[in-house]
Amino acid sequence: MGGVSVVAAPGEEIQQAVLNHLQRLAISLGAPIRTTIHDDRAGWVVSLEVSANGSSRVLGQPVRVTAVPEEPVTVEPAVLAGPSAAGAVLPAGPSTSGAAHPFTPAPAIDLPVSRVDVPPTGTEAGLHTTPPTPAGPRGFDAVAEEVLGDGPLIETVEGADLLTEPMRQICEAVRTGRIEAAADLADRTVTGATAALGLRHPEVLHLRELVAYIAYLADDPVRACGLSLDLARLRRRAWGAEVAHGNVQSAATAWRAVRDPEEGLRLGRDLIDLWTDLAAEPGPAAEDPRPLESARARMVRLADRAARARQP
Structure with missing residues (x-):
């Protein structure tokens, strides 16, 4: 699968092992995955879409091919940028031979995920098309609206069991002004979620955004800026x-x-270097250069202040 061997457990069909692997990958990325499966043993080529909640559906009609037993199953996965067009499980369409297809999708299930890291680039996992975008542009305003509102705070299936209650407690502490308690609980929750899900899991990134926002509320802008820069670098390497x-x-x-x-x-140099790199690529930073120009102007003022402070 994308150059990586997937081995079925004793007594498990290879088709089920492949589907389980795709479900785990989609859940960990928080984005749908579209795959083309060449099952030469059974003599089929079929396209599947596995959504971020683990459900799956057949895309179009399976295609009958000549069976080649030496090459049983190969899979070409690609992560989709947008949400799945439908989360419902659809049966495989009828084939020209009338035989049932071996890759009829399974219903959505809660998969145990002990540790799944999103690779730094799509090519390392054999993801050949559009890179994943598990979350759109965010800022502290978006985080604040989420904390103060009633919207969903958990983005993945495995995150629901692990993080629903800690996230509720963190948000409640922020709403009631107990910022120090919120910061302590958020730090401990990030540590546990990272150990369980991996550094680049969507839920961990989501939590780290919350930690940065709480640091800003706690009047620690240096830490808030550093944490946000770390997240920006990670997301840029992984998703653009x-x-x-x-x-x-x-x-x-x-x-x-x-x-x-x-x-x-010190922080401004790191910020502007990264911001300048983003502005050289397609995206919001390139479309509106004014905030970057404003940041550069502030650097001039900071340099003047620093120079005056150094004078005896």
């Missing part, structure tokens, strides 16, 4: 400039609250 832009916005918000000019210059 557009997904990273929201975290750059958060980093800029925190950076503008940094009072010490030397600290502001």
Whole structure:
């Protein structure tokens, strides 16, 4: 599958092993995966879409091919940028021979995921088309609306069991002004979620955004800016400039609250270097250069302040 061997457990059909693997990958990415499966043993080529909740559906009609037993099953996965067109499980369409297809999708299930890291680039996992975009541009405003509103805070199936209650407690602490308690609980929750799900899992990234926002509320803009820059770098490497832009916005918000000019210059250099790289790629940073120009202007003012502070 994408150059990686998938081995069936004793007594397990290879078709089920492949489907289980695809479900785990889709859940960990938080994005649908579309696959073309060449089952030469059974003599079929079929396209499947596995959604982020683990459900799956057949796309179009299976195609009958000549069986070649030496090459039983190969899979070409590709992660979709947008949500699945339908989450319902659809039966396989009838074939020209009238035989049932071996890759009829299974219904959505809660899969145990002990540790799944999203690869830094799609090519390493054999994902040949559009890179995944598990979340659109975000900033502290979006995080605040989520914390203060009634919208869903959990993005994946496995995150629901692990994180629903801690997230409720964190948001309640923020709403009631107990920022120190919220920060402590958020840090502990991130540590546990990272150990269970992996550093680049969507739920972990989501939590780290929340940690950065709480640091900003706690009047620690240096930490909030650093955390947001780390997230922006990670998301840019994995998913591109557009997904990273929201975290750059958060980093800029925190950076503008940094009072010490030397600290502001240090963080500002990191921020502007990353922001300049994003502006060189298609996406929101390239479409509106004014915030980056404003940040550069602030760097000049910070340099002047730092120079005056160094004078005897």
